[in-house]
Amino acid sequence: MAHRVVIWDFDGTLAYRRGHWPDCLVEILNEDQPGHGHTAEAFRARMQRGFRWHEWKTEHERVTDPRTWWAPVEAIAASAFMEAGFSVLEAERLAARLSEIYLRRVSWAPFEDSLDALALTRAAGWKNVILSNHCPELPDLVRDLGLDGLVERVFNSATSGFEKPHSEAFRGVLTALGSPRDAWMVGDQPRADVEGAEAVGIPAILVRTDAPSPRRARTALEAGRLIVG
Numbered sequence: 001m002a003h004r005v006v007i008w009d010f011d012g013t014l015a016y017r018r019g020h021w022p023d024c025l026v027e028i029l030n031e032d033q034p035g036h037g038h039t040a041e042a043f044r045a046r047m048q049r050g051f052r053w054h055e056w057k058t059e060h061e062r063v064t065d066p067r068t069w070w071a072p073v074e075a076i077a078a079s080a081f082m083e084a085g086f087s088v089l090e091a092e093r094l095a096a097r098l099s100e101i102y103l104r105r106v107s108w109a110p111f112e113d114s115l116d117a118l119a120l121t122r123a124a125g126w127k128n129v130i131l132s133n134h135c136p137e138l139p140d141l142v143r144d145l146g147l148d149g150l151v152e153r154v155f156n157s158a159t160s161g162f163e164k165p166h167s168e169a170f171r172g173v174l175t176a177l178g179s180p181r182d183a184w185m186v187g188d189q190p191r192a193d194v195e196g197a198e199a200v201g202i203p204a205i206l207v208r209t210d211a212p213s214p215r216r217a218r219t220a221l222e223a224g225r226l227i228v229g
């Protein structure tokens with residue numbers, strides 16, 4: 001029974017990818033067509049809609065086969081390639097590499113204070129869990145980055161059907177953990193993490209950004225220190 005829980009966001013809070021979605025398209029081209037001349041900036045506008053988290057107000061399918069999650073995301077990438085001048089066939093061929101490129105482990109790393117933050121809260125008697133808007137492979141990523149030893153559960157929007165800041169994303173965590181007496185949310189997104197959590201009564205700490213928020217910490221470790229007191 002978990003009486004005290006810290007709910008951590010994953011991407012931008014505990015770990016990060018060197019390069020975001022638009023950069024993935026450039027990375028695909030770098031390998032396929034060296035000297036291509038396309039930039040992430042040119043792809044960025046095309047990657048700002050169509051992901052499940054852009055339509056967080058609606059419940060989504062609970063994905064069991066990762067291909068179900070990736071198919072619409074590859075379609076976004078394919079349309080971005082087409083807009084950049086690639087033929088339909090070429091765009092689809094390139095977009096089919098997206099999951100492999102996005103999940104490539106060398107592109108991911110934990111922040112340097114993340115393990116210390118998780119160890120600190122755990123040593124003080126708090127259960128650490130992750131709540132993320134992510135692709136279905138998130139648990140593998142958490143394990144490969146060495147975070148799994150300090151994180152007891154991973155709650156992932158791909159499998160829950162609810163994207164933060166939807167209230168059910170947060171309620172699902174509380175329910176699964178037997179309604180903990182104390183809970184904190186720590187994340188880097190003012191709306192998805194902070195407003196979403198506080199809307200269901202979970203106090204939240206915004207980290208790694210200068211955006212305004214009632215409670216802020218520079219790093220995950222600083223947030224951990226605030227939580228354990």
Ligand SMILES: [Mg+2]
Pocket residue numbers: 009010011012013187188189
């Ligand atoms: Mg984040």
